[in-house]
Amino acid sequence: MEHTILVCEDEPGIREAITIYLQSQGYSVLQAENGAEGLQKIKDHEVHLAIVDIMMPVMDGISMVVEVRKSYDFPIIFLSAKSEELDKINGLMVGADDYLTKPFASMELMARVRANLRRYEQILTLKNSSDAEPSGIYKNGGLELNTTTKEVRVNGKLAHLTPKEFQILEMFMKHPEQVFSAAQIYQSIWKEEAISTETITVHIRKLREKIEENPKKPIYIQVVWGLGYKLRKGDE
Amino acid sequence: MEHTILVCEDEPGIREAITIYLQSQGYSVLQAENGAEGLQKIKDHEVHLAIVDIMMPVMDGISMVVEVRKSYDFPIIFLSAKSEELDKINGLMVGADDYLTKPFASMELMARVRANLRRYEQILTLKNSSDAEPSGIYKNGGLELNTTTKEVRVNGKLAHLTPKEFQILEMFMKHPEQVFSAAQIYQSIWKEEAISTETITVHIRKLREKIEENPKKPIYIQVVWGLGYKLRKGDE
DNA sequence: AACATAATTTACAGATTTTAAAAAATATAT
């Protein structure tokens, strides 16, 4: 799943550096120079995690987070130059999940981002399913894909897909009729530049074998010559 | 119904933050800096749930709870910096209690508050009505797990599970068909980041030995390649 | 129809992941 991260930091250099690192890891990044701006971004976009410098002009990080916590509960990672400042956020750690003192290693930050996102998602999934909310099901014609049970059904019959096959089908199911080039699919799932596209074509073939009645005449995953593949939208 | 929650925590920052967040969720909040003060508040007001830090001056959380439990049975959520401290409260935990290790996510705390209030209310109504089913029993096919007696039965026959095995099975039984990665299971039960996942795989294997007819061909706990494990939903 | 280009299929080696078994470290109980 694609995550959006808000970087709230007044020093342009640090802000840019963090942004670049995050983007290289496949995250979408929003930037803000101060607390007020950060608050606005959060209202305007869906943010999954925020990295917030404590010392900022206009509106400092602590005030911002107090405000954010009134309506949102995504994880927040605090940045701070002095460890004394950390005493102040100690109390906020209820709302914020983690902190780092400057200077910090980018690796460390990335690890914290990953860990906190995972933890947050864990809480979410456990909460939802206990309330028996069967979210995460995509249907298309005779196809049915469930992202929580990781099951795929073809006309009600269970199909055994490998992880990569599942991810590819998931991508198609979420965007029916949209054409994806092999390179696009590769980037979206492998999170890196595609060197060759043979890999994708083979996976497509395996997928068809499992979900198509007749793989030679696919009705779901269709080729768009010279462009890529798309999932045909079926009737409900 | 309006609930009143007592926050017993010596660090002003944390206390304030928890208060703000609870209030934003519509709860009435009472504050106390130590166990003695908390005890007084409980005597003076009607408290439905308490959040209690274990380490506190004047009167620590454990002494306080021992005292509280002589007269009250509302749920208590313990806060603790070290997981070792939690061993001490083990004996104190009544049916309606819970705990969190610092630092924790606000979401998590709120979720626990909600869950424990709900659970407590359920126990109350059960007590008032005739001695109905003592909730906390999960069934799935020939499996039966009882969270109050900590018993597990396979086709009616008692299986002797270790604590960790029980916790893992409990997690699966509460969320049948949902896929959990080894890291997720670890996090959910150990309450900390997983460094390696071997531990989980071994526990899974031991579990299978005890609940599966044929561990080589498990019908309950099934592997989902590259992703994790899930509990297959059986017929009732 | 012949050609160039794109897509499909097949096969397989190498990489990952899971299972298994056993030994070491911890915790628990007697």
Add this chain to the structure above:
DNA sequence: ATATATTTTTTAAAATCTGTAAATTATGTT
């Protein structure tokens, strides 16, 4: 204090998945 049970680590084997290359087939163009 000692024995027993539980949890974790280690190691090896088995199963499954993934990416690459090469051969085949299909599509569009001249």
